[in-house]
Amino acid sequence: MDGRSVRRHPAGGPRRPARAVDLAGSPRRLGGERPGRRGQRGPLAGALAAASGEVAGEVAGEVAETPGPRPGAREPDGWVLADDGAALAAWVHEPARPPQPRWRDRVRGRTPAPPTVVLVHGWTLAAVVWDRVLGELVQRRPDVRVVRYDQRGHGSSAARGPLSPLGPRGGSVASIRRLGDDLASVVDTCAPEGPLVLVGHSMGGMALLSASARAPGLLDARTRGLLLVSTSAGGLSAAGRPLAPLMSALARLPQDLLVPRAPRLLAQRANYGPGVDPRLVGDTMRAMGRVSGRTTGEWFAALMAHDESAVLPHLAASGVPVSVLVGDHDRLTPPAHARALAEAVPQARLRVVGGTGHMMIVERPDAVADAVSALLEQPTGERRAQVAAP
Secondary structure, eight states: TTOOOOOOOOTTTOOOOHHHHOOTTEEEEOOOOOOTTTTTTOOSSOOOOOHHHHHHHHHHHTTTOOOOOOOTOOOOOOEOOOOTOEEEEEEEEOOOOOOOOOOHHHTTTHHHHHHHOEEEEETOOOGGHHHHHHHHHHHHOOTTEEEEETTTTSSSSSSSOTTTTOTTSSSSSOOOOHHHHHHHHHHHOSSSSSSSEEEEEHHHHHHHHHHHHHHHGGSSTEEEEEEEEEEOSBOOOHHHHGGGHHHHHTTSSSSSSSOOOOOHHHHHHSSOTTOOHOOOOOHHHHOOOEHHHHHHHHHHHHHHBOOOGGHHHHHHOOOOOOOOOETTTTTSOHHHHHHHHHSSTTEEEEEEEEEEEEEEEHHHHHHHHHHHHHHHHHHHHHHHHHHHHO
C-alpha cells in the first residue's frame, strides 16, 4: 500500500482499503463493500459518513484503511468520518412507520424527516450494548430513526485518524472533548435534519455534555431533549485512584492487543443491581467481546480528567429539556452525581431507578425507552418559544 504499514488485525490479515463512495442521491460515505456482498447493501438510513468535501478530499489520499468490523461483530451500516479522519462504525435503524406530512409539506411536495434518536455508549462498551433499549424504543415509537455508533477506539471504530495532531500511530488522543467532537460529526452525518434526541450513557453522557458546548447546533431549535444516563459532569478521580497504576500499564499496550473483560461475578457486582439475572450479564459480556487494553487505559485517564461543570450553565440557559436517569445501586457514577447534574440544570428531570446499577441500559431498558419517548413528545425550540411568549 504505497510503502505504508498496515495495522495488525486481531484475526490476522490486512483490513480492506477505505475509499469514498458516492451514493446516488445522497452524500458521500466512507468505506467499501465486504467481499461477496456486492450489490446487497441494505437501506442506509439517511446517508452515512458524509464529511465535508474539504476533509474528505484530504483524507482520500491519506487513509490507508478503515478499521473494519472487529471479529464477530456486526457489519456496520456505514462509516462516519470524524474531523481528524478517524472512521467510526455506525448503525441506523430506519422507522417502520414514516412520519405523515403536514398540509404545508404536502402543498410544497416535501417529505418530513423522521425524529432521530442518537445513542452514545460508555467506556469499554460498544454500540451493541444498546440492543435492549432499541427493542423497547421501537415498540413504543415505530416512527423514529435510531443511530448508534462505536466510539473511537471501541468496537470496530478507529482509535485515531491521520489528521490528528499526533498522527495515525502517535500517542493518545483520548479526551472527552474529542468524543464530543465525534458526536457532532455523527449528528451532522446521520441526522442532519428533523427532530433530534441525544442519549448518552456513562462516558457517552460526558461526551454529550462536552458536545453541547462545543457544537452549539446540538442545542438548536430542532433538539427535543437530552437524556443523561448513569453519568457525571466530573469529580471521578478520587474514586478511580486505586485503579490508576493498572490503567496506566494498559494504556502502554499496542492498540490491537485485546484483553479479557473482568470476570462475570466482578462485573456483575461493580456494574449491576442486586437482582440482575446473571445470564443477562454473561450474554452482554459475550456480545461485546474482548476490548483493547490501550483503549481501556487511555479512556480511563480521560474519565478521571473529565470536568464538564462549566458546560452546565450553558445547557441550563439553552432551555432544551433534559432528563437524568441513575440507578440507586450505581457504584461508578453514584446518584450524587446525577443529583448535581439536575440541580445545575433547572429544566432537568431526575429519576432514580430502584434496584438498578450502572448498566441501566441493560438492566432497565424500559426505563430508558420511557424517558426517550417522553422527550420525543417535547416541543421543538420554535414551539417552546411560542409557548413561553406572553
